[in-house]
Amino acid sequence: MYAVFVLQPLALTIQYSLYRWNGVGPATWVGLSNYVTVLRDPDLFGTIIHSFQLVLFFSVVPVSLGLVTASVIHRVAPGRFGTVTRTVLFLPQVIPLVAAGIIWGWLLSLPGLINQALDAIGLGSVTRAWLGDFDTALPAVGLIGIWVLLGFCTVLLLAGMTKIDPALYESARIDGAGWWREFVSITLPSLRYEVGVCLTVTIVAALAAFDIVYVSTGGGPGNSTAVPGIQIYILAFLERQVGLASALAVLLMILVLVIILPIQRLSREERR
Amino acid sequence: MRISRGEIYAGRALLLGLMAITILPFVSIFMTALHPSGTLPRGLEWPDDPQWGNFLEAFEVANMAALLRSSTFIVLAVVPVALVMATMAGFAIGLLRIPGARALLLLFVFGLTLPFEGIITPLYFLEREMGLLDTRFAIVLPLIALYMPFGVFWMRAHFANLPSDVTEAARVDGANTWALFWRIHVPLARPAIASLGVLMAVWTWNQFLLALVLVEDPLQRTMAGALGAFQGHYATDIPLLCAGTILILLPTLVVYVVFQRHIIAALLQGSVKG
Numbered sequence: 001m002y003a004v005f006v007l008q009p010l011a012l013t014i015q016y017s018l019y020r021w022n023g024v025g026p027a028t029w030v031g032l033s034n035y036v037t038v039l040r041d042p043d044l045f046g047t048i049i050h051s052f053q054l055v056l057f058f059s060v061v062p063v064s065l066g067l068v069t070a071s072v073i074h075r076v077a078p079g080r081f082g083t084v085t086r087t088v089l090f091l092p093q094v095i096p097l098v099a100a101g102i103i104w105g106w107l108l109s110l111p112g113l114i115n116q117a118l119d120a121i122g123l124g125s126v127t128r129a130w131l132g133d134f135d136t137a138l139p140a141v142g143l144i145g146i147w148v149l150l151g152f153c154t155v156l157l158l159a160g161m162t163k164i165d166p167a168l169y170e171s172a173r174i175d176g177a178g179w180w181r182e183f184v185s186i187t188l189p190s191l192r193y194e195v196g197v198c199l200t201v202t203i204v205a206a207l208a209a210f211d212i213v214y215v216s217t218g219g220g221p222g223n224s225t226a227v228p229g230i231q232i233y234i235l236a237f238l239e240r241q242v243g244l245a246s247a248l249a250v251l252l253m254i255l256v257l258v259i260i261l262p263i264q265r266l267s268r269e270e271r272r
Numbered sequence: 273m274r275i276s277r278g279e280i281y282a283g284r285a286l287l288l289g290l291m292a293i294t295i296l297p298f299v300s301i302f303m304t305a306l307h308p309s310g311t312l313p314r315g316l317e318w319p320d321d322p323q324w325g326n327f328l329e330a331f332e333v334a335n336m337a338a339l340l341r342s343s344t345f346i347v348l349a350v351v352p353v354a355l356v357m358a359t360m361a362g363f364a365i366g367l368l369r370i371p372g373a374r375a376l377l378l379l380f381v382f383g384l385t386l387p388f389e390g391i392i393t394p395l396y397f398l399e400r401e402m403g404l405l406d407t408r409f410a411i412v413l414p415l416i417a418l419y420m421p422f423g424v425f426w427m428r429a430h431f432a433n434l435p436s437d438v439t440e441a442a443r444v445d446g447a448n449t450w451a452l453f454w455r456i457h458v459p460l461a462r463p464a465i466a467s468l469g470v471l472m473a474v475w476t477w478n479q480f481l482l483a484l485v486l487v488e489d490p491l492q493r494t495m496a497g498a499l500g501a502f503q504g505h506y507a508t509d510i511p512l513l514c515a516g517t518i519l520i521l522l523p524t525l526v527v528y529v530v531f532q533r534h535i536i537a538a539l540l541q542g543s544v545k546g
Contacts, residue, residue, distance in 0.1 A: 069290060076283035087532055088291045091298075094528045094535060095521055096478035096496035102503055102517050103297045106304065106510060113300045151294065155536060179279075208387035211480045211496070215503060229481075232392065237485060249392075256387060 044248060047231045048255070050138060051207050054227060057142025058149055058206035063198045065146070066153030071187060073154070074161045075179075086158065089151035097148065101215030104144040105131060108216075131217050137225045144212050149205060153198045160194035161187060192266075199263050207256050228252040305330075305514035323511070330515035334502050340523070342408065343477055343495045349412045351472045354419045355465055361420070362427025363453055367439065377428065380421040388418065388481050396485055410486040411494065415479065419472055430464040431457070467538035470531060477524060495520050 069089070073082045092100060107113045108130040115128075130140040168186050177185070188195075210229035217225045226234075228248055235245035306322040330336075365373045395414055396405075404410045434457075442456050458465070476494060483497025493501070499520045503513060528535060 069287070072283045072286055076280045081284065081287070085287045085291060086536070088294055090532075090536055091294060091525075091528070094474060095524055096480065096499060098478075098480050098496045098499045098503075099517055099521050102499070102513065103301050106514065107297055107300060113296065147294070147297070150290075204387065210388075214480075214484075215500060229387070233481075233485070237396070252387060 047226045047228045051227045054206040058145035059202035061146050062149040062153045066157050069154045070157040090155050092148045093152045097211035098215050100148050101212045105216045108140050141225050149202050157194050160191045164190045301514040307511040326515040334516050339498045347473050347476045350415045350476050354416045358423025359427050361424045366428035366431030380424045408492050411482050426468050471538050
């Protein structure tokens with residue numbers, strides 16, 4: 001009992017002290033003027049816009065594609081084939097994000113696989129250095145995110161699907177429901193909680209994206225793929241503008257909370 | 273279930289396609305890694321003369337042996353400590369229901385959504401003051417603390433869902449809280465603790481931001497952090513970069529293939545609970 005009450009506050013002290021650094025940081029080094037700068041400076045505010053665009057790729061696409069993939073596995077490949085698919089699709093989730101960034105940095109480069117494939121199907125005219133082009137860099141980073149997160153969403157949603165009572169499907173089929181009807185009126189409502197979790201995880205991944213962006217583009221070309229995580233790093237450790245970096249960090253954390261909390265509440269309530 | 277043949281084939285074709293997209297990048301860097309060092313091959317092209325020596329060269333250039341030791345040290349320093357702390361805290365909050373447990377739990381839940389980027393700046397300056405920068409402990413200590421929200425939440429969920437009979441029976445037999453924790457509940461919680469441990473090990477191995485900012489010497493970093501430095505130095509030598517990447521991936525891949533059931537289950541449970 002003694003140890004539990006001594007060690008546990010100890011753990012909490014570390015915990016608290018971490019948070020206090022964070023809380024104290026802005027208070028000591030930053031006035032409100034830094035927040036004004038973040039919101040006014042198009043480059044800094046742009047990073048927040050970019051991260052919302054990344055949400056589209058990191059979150060919306062993997063969750064919807066994951067829903068489709070999971071239901072396909074659930075329907076046509078219940079046996080070993082499904083297990084293999086699951087294992088393979090999950091693979092990108094366990095490798096370091098840095099590695100994913102390097103791998104795709106190569107695939108998307110001028111001589112890389114993507115351009116090779118485009119050449120092969122006669123689209124040689126659109127080939128380019130995808131990550132070095134102002135117009136395509138951000139979607140290209142998004143593509144990496146899709147690759148990494150699709151497996152996670154698929155496996156999680158699939159786990160949710162196997163918990164749905166098969167009797168529901170049988171009665172639906174007796175009523176003559178097709179694949180789409182089944183999907184909309186049985187699968188989707190039963191998966192609200194899992195979809196909520198997927199959205200939470202992927203949105204946090206998008207808003208806090210650092211590893212992939214740092215390795216694949218470093219925020220460039222220009223500022224076209226700079227996200228808050230990168231900008232915080234650049235400001236604090238390369239440009240030594242600690243105050244500004246902290247203001248951006250606080251805004252990022254608030255942003256995450258503001259977006260995540262409603263999703264959590266929604267998915268938990270609807271579960272009952 | 274009656275499902276038409278066409279649908280089965282179409283579905284399987286889709287899955288095969290997705291699997292190919294997942295695996296092709298790995299194949300591509302593997303083939304690229306076999307090209308002569310310093311050349312610029314195409315994305316998917318088997319070399320005329322496979323240079324298996326590239327792997328050896330990358331192993332030496334990246335000082336892989338020292339790296340493996342460094343990463344292993346960090347994992348071994350982080351995971352056991354974090355596990356003990358998280359289990360005890362989860363026990364106190366979930367089972368003993370100490371005063372203020374709800375408030376503590378809320379604090380931890382808030383910590384769950386906290387992106388590392390948010391605290392990296394103050395962390396750097398604090399560690400500079402403490403003289404921890406550029407040591408492995410600069411990574412180890414914050415990681416232990418940063419895993420606490422998730423770890424405590426995870427263990428609390430385990431302890432809170434236990435039926436209270438076990439605890440009561442042990443109490444009747446005269447067990448004090450200490451014995452109750454170590455003799456009864458830790459052995460019972462072994463699966464939950466094991467999954468949490470696997471998760472923390474993978475996360476630590478792959479941790480990049482903390483390593484990048486807090487430790488300058490790649491040899492004191494985690495695997496992922498070292499890979500970042502490697503990329504910085506050899507960005508122009510694509511085959512060597514690919515060989516190095518594969519070497520750094522290999523341990524994770526092996527662990528994944530061996531423990532894939534556990535890892536998938538742990539990651540999923542973890543996110544559902546979180």
